[in-house]
Amino acid sequence: MKNYQRFLKICLSILFAAVAIHPVCGQNELTITREVPVIGNSKPIPISLEGFSGDVADVLKFDLYVQGFSFVAPEAAQYQISGTAAGSVQGRVVDRIAKSTILSHSYTGASLRRQAHTFADDIVQAITHKKGIAQTQIAFKAQSSTGNGEIYVADFDGHNAQSITHDDTIVAAPAWVPGRLAVYYTSYKRGNPDIFYHNLGTGQRQVVAGYSGLNTSAAVSPDGSKVAMILSRSGSPNVWVCNADGTDLKRLTTSSEDSSPCWSPDGQWICFATKIAERRVLAKVPAGGGAMQQIPTPGAPNPTEPDWSPDGKWIAFTSQTAEFDICVVPASGGAPTVLVVGEDPSWSPNSRTLILTRRTGGRYVLSVLDVFTKQVKDIARISGSDSQPAWAR
Numbered sequence: 045m046k047n048y049q050r051f052l053k054i055c056l057s058i059l060f061a062a063v064a065i066h067p068v069c070g071q072n073e074l075t076i077t078r079e080v081p082v083i084g085n086s087k088p089i090p091i092s093l094e095g096f097s098g099d100v101a102d103v104l105k106f107d108l109y110v111q112g113f114s115f116v117a118p119e120a121a122q123y124q125i126s127g128t129a130a131g132s133v134q135g136r137v138v139d140r141i142a143k144s145t146i147l148s149h150s151y152t153g154a155s156l157r158r159q160a161h162t163f164a165d166d167i168v169q170a171i172t173h174k175k176g177i178a179q180t181q182i183a184f185k186a187q188s189s190t191g192n193g194e195i196y197v198a199d200f201d202g203h204n205a206q207s208i209t210h211d212d213t214i215v216a217a218p219a220w221v222p223g224r225l226a227v228y229y230t231s232y233k234r235g236n237p238d239i240f241y242h243n244l245g246t247g248q249r250q251v252v253a254g255y256s257g258l259n260t261s262a263a264v265s266p267d268g269s270k271v272a273m274i275l276s277r278s279g280s281p282n283v284w285v286c287n288a289d290g291t292d293l294k295r296l297t298t299s300s301e302d303s304s305p306c307w308s309p310d311g312q313w314i315c316f317a318t319k320i321a322e323r324r325v326l327a328k329v330p331a332g333g334g335a336m337q338q339i340p341t342p343g344a345p346n347p348t349e350p351d352w353s354p355d356g357k358w359i360a361f362t363s364q365t366a367e368f369d370i371c372v373v374p375a376s377g378g379a380p381t382v383l384v385v386g387e388d389p390s391w392s393p394n395s396r397t398l399i400l401t402r403r404t405g406g407r408y409v410l411s412v413l414d415v416f417t418k419q420v421k422d423i424a425r426i427s428g429s430d431s432q433p434a435w436a437r
Contacts (some may be wrong), residue, residue: 082111083372083382086416088114089171091331092121098272099162100129106163106201107178110412112398123171133159137170146170157203177392182399183218183227184410184433186426193428195229197244200392200399200435202410202423208244219262220436221288227434228252228262228271232346241288252290263305263314264288268431270331271304272296272314283316285331296329297336304349307331308375309356315339315363317348326361326377340377347371349388353395360389360398360415370400372415384413384420393437399423399426401431404421 089111096104101244104125105115118124123146127135133156137147141156147170151159158179165176178201186207187193198205209215221227225244230237239253239262253259257276262273268288275284280300286293296314301324305316308328315328318336324346326339341347344363351360356375363369363380368387371380387399398413402422408429413420 057394071125074105081416083415084383084418086112088112088414088417088419089123090114090116090121091123091125092118093124094114094124095128096160097129098156100133100156103157103178103201104164104167105161106421107161108167109167109419110414111176112172112396112414112417112419113165113283117212120281125167127163129156129160132156134162134242136165136166136190137290149178150167156409161199169388174396175394177394177397180393181306181436182389182390182410182433183220183229183436184430185215185218186428186430188428193229195231195242195365196426196430197227198414198424200423202425202430205426207422208242211410218434219264220434221264221268222266222437224268228264230260230262250289252286252288263307264310265331266309269344270311272316272331274303274305283314283329285314294333296331296333299327299336306350306352308352315350315359324348324369326359326373339373339375341371341373341380342378342380344371344373344380351390353391355395357395358391360391362387372396383415383418384411386411386413388432390435391437392435398431399435401433404430418429 049245124138124140133151139146147166151162154355161178164178168176181197182200183197185193188197192212194207194208195209195215195218196205211233216230217325218227218229227242231240237258237260239250239251239259241252255277258281260275262271270285272285274281282302283297283305284295299318301319303317305314313328314331318327326347327336329336343370346364347361349362358371358372359375367385369388370383370386373380386400386402390396400411402411409422409423409425409432410419410430410433
């Protein structure tokens with residue numbers, strides 16, 4: 045009997061503990077489920093936003109939407125964001141479920157837009173414990189109606205865009221040097237598609253690949269010491285690698301029609317698009333030289349323009365069927381996830397968001413996409429068409 049009573053007591057204790065952990069919610073309570081984010085199929089985090097207006101409200105709505113948040117009424121929000129923007133931004137974030145303030149801060153010493161971007165990054169950090177992207181930059185090609193173009197840099201949302209070239213010629217494929225205010229790009233300034241290195245701090249630039257034929261698609265290694273590129277100096281376009289200043293040039297591939305190299309985050313591999321048996325595929329090659337390995341993308345034909353996520357888990361690319369689609373595949377290959385119509389994907393530093401090119405109304409615009417929820421927004425643009433974005437890391 046004592047054993048039975050002890051057993052009954054244990055069962056009742058477990059039952060009461062379960063009720064305490066999972067209380068019965070009233071009609072107005074919000075039920076929160078913790079789920080592992082899934083590429084292209086995750087629910088946004090419900091938040092409310094009160095007290096802000098004008099540019100500050102616009103910045104916060106943009107920054108948070110493209111990082112996986114949705115805006116709901118305060119009583120339906122998991123996190124309630126409030127504050128003011130009278131001269132400076134003051135913000136507060138309350139976890140409604142835990143009934144606790146997880147962020148309260150005042151921002152000064154910069155423009156209201158910059159303060160709002162900083163607040164957005166702090167919100168992302170406080171809620172997700174991940175670094176935000178609101179204070180990052182992009183580079184891109186802007187092409188006028190006359191057909192020539194320039195390389196621009198801007199805030200990630202397209203604001204504060206500045207032209208870094210003024211050559212009125214064909215330009216293409218900007219690529220940032222990791223951790224530095226410098227870019228590589230292709231320009232016809234000298235009448236040939238040459239690769240330039242451009243120090244944005246000093247304005248100085250130099251040619252690092254000016255060989256006869258095609259020199260394009262520079263991609264800088266994670267440590268900034270090497271550059272992969274596409275050269276046609278030996279006939280067909282192939283992947284080559286050299287030091288950051290163009291010295292010690294080495295050919296890595298001998299296949300046909302290679303394009304769009306990018307680096308793995310550990311600097312050991314270079315992924316690129318190529319043709320095998322007349323079919324376009326993704327492949328990778330050791331950065332120091334060696335055998336090429338195919339990266340399978342079943343169901344996503346004609347893959348091109350790959351970009352390896354900074355966390356090493358994913359490769360984003362463009363798939364061409366009747367239209368261009370942005371897809372994401374595990375870095376080792378596998379079943380791709382189709383996200384949105386677009387091309388030219390480039391990963392954000394936190395491996396969550398992509399910037400891409402989208403065609404609309406006869407011109408190209410840049411859009412920012414949250415890969416987990418598929419939430420997408422066009423960024424501010426200058427006149428003409430904007431394309432070939434590259435996210436600074």
